[in-house]
Amino acid sequence: MSRIVIAPDGRKLAVEERGKPDGSAIFLLHGTPGSRLGPSPRAQVLYRLGVRLVTFDRPGYGLSDRMPERTVADIAADVAAIADELGLERFAVVGRSGGAPHALACAALLPERVTRVAALVSLAPHSAEGLDWFAGMAASNVFEYLVARAGPHLAATRLSSQAEQIRRDPAGKVLSIVMEGGASDRRVFSDHGLRWMMVRNFAEALRHSADGWVDDVLAFNSEWGFDPAVIHAPTLVWHGENDVFAPVEHARWLGRRIPNATVSIQRGGAHLDALSILPSVLPWLMRAS
Known part of the structure; x- marks a missing residue:
């Protein structure tokens, strides 16, 4: 069910809820580019697990x-505004890919509200000390x-051009990601349901403009606005060891930086494996802290 929530500064935020209405609240923050309609466990899985899943379009995406x-860091205030509107005092947060740094921001800046946080195939801050940020990264991402x-x-010029191509052929963009990612990503891509969700996700994300995509990329290349070291909620940092879009050393760096982090590296896994493991991450997020 979609709805519009008004942020404190008057911006509209498009929000989607799935699963069990009175279940455990979990925010799922989408990738880059992405939208509230991004890949997520099917409704029956969410209902069986007892999860009330909340997604939303980050500013500039979708609606x-x-x-x-x-x-x-700014996304934490949007999550808080949505939680207030939905009557959620406490909740867990999971972010995948470009959503993962934003999930960590919620844990850092909303410590009284975030119970647990999971960062799946996350980037580390661009200024991460001791990390070769581009090592192991696909050429397309390095260039971007x-x-x-x-x-x-x-x-803005480059990504607006790419967004126009995606609007014409979202399936082509999904296929190009898969082909650059390697064997494990191609295995995930063979699931028709996930493939359809990925195509729908890109189409919705960029339906009007590339603004959200541009602002995400600029944010990742700037100071995050918080230090992951201040996160004290139980934190899961999950990564596929063969990820070429967000290299695995980013996860290892975050694991060293966050005091209560559990780091899980999947041998042979890659970027899109984060889609497959999400259903098993949700029960971890629901545990009492």
């Missing part, structure tokens, strides 16, 4: 208004981030 020059570091205008 949510843009928030120019936003940081990773280097363009962003050259300036917002260049990032």
